[in-house]
Amino acid sequence: MTRKPPVVLLTDFGHKDQYVGVIKGVIHSIAPQAPVIDLCHEVPPQDIRSGAYLLGVSYRFFPKGTIFLSVVDPGVGTDRRIVIAQLGDWYFVNPDNGLLTLVLEREKLKQVIEVANAKYWLSPVSATFHGRDIMSPVAAHLYRDPHPRKFGKPINVGANGRSPLRLLATKPATKGEKTIEGEVFYIDHFGNLITNIPSQMIPRSRQCRVGIAYKKLHRIVRSYGDASPGEWVAVVASADLLEIAVNQGSAQKELQAKVGDPVRVEWE
Amino acid sequence: MTRKPPVVLLTDFGHKDQYVGVIKGVIHSIAPQAPVIDLCHEVPPQDIRSGAYLLGVSYRFFPKGTIFLSVVDPGVGTDRRIVIAQLGDWYFVNPDNGLLTLVLEREKLKQVIEVANAKYWLSPVSATFHGRDIMSPVAAHLYRDPHPRKFGKPINVGANGRSPLRLLATKPATKGEKTIEGEVFYIDHFGNLITNIPSQMIPRSRQCRVGIAYKKLHRIVRSYGDASPGEWVAVVASADLLEIAVNQGSAQKELQAKVGDPVRVEWE
Amino acid sequence: MTRKPPVVLLTDFGHKDQYVGVIKGVIHSIAPQAPVIDLCHEVPPQDIRSGAYLLGVSYRFFPKGTIFLSVVDPGVGTDRRIVIAQLGDWYFVNPDNGLLTLVLEREKLKQVIEVANAKYWLSPVSATFHGRDIMSPVAAHLYRDPHPRKFGKPINVGANGRSPLRLLATKPATKGEKTIEGEVFYIDHFGNLITNIPSQMIPRSRQCRVGIAYKKLHRIVRSYGDASPGEWVAVVASADLLEIAVNQGSAQKELQAKVGDPVRVEWE
Numbered sequence: 001m002t003r004k005p006p007v008v009l010l011t012d013f014g015h016k017d018q019y020v021g022v023i024k025g026v027i028h029s030i031a032p033q034a035p036v037i038d039l040c041h042e043v044p045p046q047d048i049r050s051g052a053y054l055l056g057v058s059y060r061f062f063p064k065g066t067i068f069l070s071v072v073d074p075g076v077g078t079d080r081r082i083v084i085a086q087l088g089d090w091y092f093v094n095p096d097n098g099l100l101t102l103v104l105e106r107e108k109l110k111q112v113i114e115v116a117n118a119k120y121w122l123s124p125v126s127a128t129f130h131g132r133d134i135m136s137p138v139a140a141h142l143y144r145d146p147h148p149r150k151f152g153k154p155i156n157v158g159a160n161g162r163s164p165l166r167l168l169a170t171k172p173a174t175k176g177e178k179t180i181e182g183e184v185f186y187i188d189h190f191g192n193l194i195t196n197i198p199s200q201m202i203p204r205s206r207q208c209r210v211g212i213a214y215k216k217l218h219r220i221v222r223s224y225g226d227a228s229p230g231e232w233v234a235v236v237a238s239a240d241l242l243e244i245a246v247n248q249g250s251a252q253k254e255l256q257a258k259v260g261d262p263v264r265v266e267w268e
Numbered sequence: 269m270t271r272k273p274p275v276v277l278l279t280d281f282g283h284k285d286q287y288v289g290v291i292k293g294v295i296h297s298i299a300p301q302a303p304v305i306d307l308c309h310e311v312p313p314q315d316i317r318s319g320a321y322l323l324g325v326s327y328r329f330f331p332k333g334t335i336f337l338s339v340v341d342p343g344v345g346t347d348r349r350i351v352i353a354q355l356g357d358w359y360f361v362n363p364d365n366g367l368l369t370l371v372l373e374r375e376k377l378k379q380v381i382e383v384a385n386a387k388y389w390l391s392p393v394s395a396t397f398h399g400r401d402i403m404s405p406v407a408a409h410l411y412r413d414p415h416p417r418k419f420g421k422p423i424n425v426g427a428n429g430r431s432p433l434r435l436l437a438t439k440p441a442t443k444g445e446k447t448i449e450g451e452v453f454y455i456d457h458f459g460n461l462i463t464n465i466p467s468q469m470i471p472r473s474r475q476c477r478v479g480i481a482y483k484k485l486h487r488i489v490r491s492y493g494d495a496s497p498g499e500w501v502a503v504v505a506s507a508d509l510l511e512i513a514v515n516q517g518s519a520q521k522e523l524q525a526k527v528g529d530p531v532r533v534e535w536e
Numbered sequence: 537m538t539r540k541p542p543v544v545l546l547t548d549f550g551h552k553d554q555y556v557g558v559i560k561g562v563i564h565s566i567a568p569q570a571p572v573i574d575l576c577h578e579v580p581p582q583d584i585r586s587g588a589y590l591l592g593v594s595y596r597f598f599p600k601g602t603i604f605l606s607v608v609d610p611g612v613g614t615d616r617r618i619v620i621a622q623l624g625d626w627y628f629v630n631p632d633n634g635l636l637t638l639v640l641e642r643e644k645l646k647q648v649i650e651v652a653n654a655k656y657w658l659s660p661v662s663a664t665f666h667g668r669d670i671m672s673p674v675a676a677h678l679y680r681d682p683h684p685r686k687f688g689k690p691i692n693v694g695a696n697g698r699s700p701l702r703l704l705a706t707k708p709a710t711k712g713e714k715t716i717e718g719e720v721f722y723i724d725h726f727g728n729l730i731t732n733i734p735s736q737m738i739p740r741s742r743q744c745r746v747g748i749a750y751k752k753l754h755r756i757v758r759s760y761g762d763a764s765p766g767e768w769v770a771v772v773a774s775a776d777l778l779e780i781a782v783n784q785g786s787a788q789k790e791l792q793a794k795v796g797d798p799v800r801v802e803w804e
Contacts, residue, residue, distance in 0.1 A: 126773065
């Protein structure tokens with residue numbers, strides 16, 4: 001009677017079409033007992049970097065044993081691999097294209113399997129929708145019997161540094177003697193600018209200034225509510241990353257900020 | 269084997285980010301048996317009034333005992349209270365900022381608890397995402413054991429008129445001898461203009477005219493289908509409120525209407 | 537302990553309002569054990585053709601016995617019928633307005649019931665939201681006891697060609713000696729142009745050219761990945777229909793294409 005951990009979905013399919021629903025139909029057909037939870041389906045089309053961010057800041061809020069099925073797959077139909085990775089206490093099924101970049105920074109990699117055993121796929125396999133025909137049935141069969149080895153052969157992890165792939169484009173923030181240099185990593189629905197600067201990099205004992213574009217913020221506050229409505233704040237927010245926001249407004253709109261814009265923290 | 273009532277989510281998180289998914293991860297970690305239903309996540313950012321509307325016209329279609337978790341929280345990180353309210357046969361977990369305004373008009377308030385017992389929260393609690401760190405775990409623990417008292421102390425309801433807070437901005441429609449004065453309260457996805465004029469305020473035995481902006485409608489019809497495509501109608505619609513619509517079109521677009529626009533009903 | 541097939545929802549309600557959530561509340565009140573899966577809620581308002589497409593390319597990925605509840609209902613409040621149709625191994629509850637057009641082309645029609653028995657509806661029934669008051673409770677009761685006959689009388693199928701209604705507007709692609717003439721049938725979230733030309737109509741042994749607007753594509757490839765980023769492709773994609781796409785881009789945006797645009801396949 002104990003309910004097993006869920007299958008969690010992350011895709012760039014959006015909500016306009018049938019794609020997410022069909023994936024759930026495939027999973028339900030194979031593993032009708034599996035609770036299925038939507039993490040996000042509005043990853044910008046083929047934007048692996050945003051997908052990696054959303055996965056990296058979310059996975060630890062799900063129970064151990066959760067299976068994350070992530071389909072952001074610009075390489076569908078090419079020879080890019082599909083993998084099952086066991087990282088910390090969680091399972092991940094996705095194309096091996098960098099989606100695991102942030103999770104790899106945070107969790108111990110236990111094993112990676114290259115998905116190859118067609119016995120667990122739909123038949124025939126379309127050339128354009130491996131999310132439906134390969135990855136969903138693999139995630140559903142993995143839910144029923146969590147033994148990745150039956151889906152393919154282990155990849156020799158780290159031996160050649162090839163798999164699982166990390167995104168090269170994301171460079172971590174760098175810390176100098178009196179500065180941190182980082183960048184805007186993700187912009188959320190509220191227009192908050194989330195940087196790649198982790199909270200533990202910021203010296204707590206110092207009064208820090210934060211700069212972005214022509215804005216300079218003279219302190220890092222605890223919460224949006226420590227500012228008046230319309231006021232700018234730099235805050236260490238829920239993902240444990242430095243964030244730049246306008247209380248009850250949109251920092252993105254006011255600054256016309258975009259992903260990759262440089263952000264600097266300074267102290268005396 | 270009987271399945272308990274669901275936990276129902278209402279937020280302004282949108283679908284672009286991981287926020288809704290993460291909340292479901294937290295709930296599933298604590299109460300894996302809880303059915304979770306999305307009421308709406310597209311409340312305009314920090315728009316308590318729209319949140320109050322959506323909650324007020326929806327709750328009675330869910331089973332008795334349902335727990336509504338509503339996170340529209342512009343005051344996160346300030347000293348605004350978080351409450352559990354028992355109203356009629358339903359439970360509500362939300363910031364005490366007016367979200368319950370319409371439910372309070374319709375149901376008997378049985379008790380209000382100020383959430384204070386950190387034992388039931390995630391740890392550490394972030395300063396910017398109490399939806400994830402306080403309200404979701406409280407809703408999940410309430411699902412497992414529906415005794416609000418263990419989460420904090422009762423608030424002395426009504427004694428000082430302070431809690432639970434009602435929105436002051438929403439003024440009810442007023443009825444004169446031959447008129448009702450109201451306003452547009454909410455505009456839906458189809459562009460229908462939903463007013464704050466309840467059906468029972470409208471005299472059924474009279475031929476009523478309805479006016480908005482430069483439009484005057486000469487009768488209230490039973491259904492959109494009583495008009496030709498493209499024709500304007502005033503109709504008492506599914507929320508038991510007077511609604512102004514264009515059959516198979518968008519009244520909002522044609523009138524450039526917005527929330528707060530005055531609406532008048534007249535009869536001889 | 538065996539879990540029954542799901543109830544699957546397709547509507548034009550969007551995500552902005554409470555409508556989808558309320559429908560789930562009604563279903564959960566009647567059939568709390570029913571797994572409910574969202575197929576899509578972003579059908580353009582009252583666009584029966586898109587609804588028919590989404591249903592037609594999706595149903596077969598769900599388990600036998602699945603109940604599809606489809607609410608795209610421009611005729612609500614008129615005398616259009618509501619039906620339960622059994623097609624192949626699936627059940628469909630929807631207004632009889634053409635939503636089943638594609639499923640009727642693919643599956644054997646076993647029976648059609650005109651929904652009439654008010655015992656299974658909410659009371660009172662609003663004149664504007666039969667999705668909530670009639671169709672949802674019917675789908676939920678059908679889940680509990682899958683005998684369509686108790687909801688109303690059978691319609692004499694095919695005798696007069698009237699019910700269930702097929703959309704007249706959708707004309708199938710036509711094949712000549714050295715050409716196929718078709719059209720754009722649906723445009724998805726990625727901007728891919730999905731035509732009404734089925735894969736089996738295309739001669740596999742020939743080198744085919746595909747034309748749309750001022751574009752001429754000189755071969756049909758197996759997958760998006762067979763082209764360079766930014767390159768145009770014609771591909772037989774996941775719905776077994778010819779599709780025109782830009783690898784890692786949007787064909788819709790580049791061509792300003794719209795539903796109904798003519799598409800031609802030629803060979804020597």
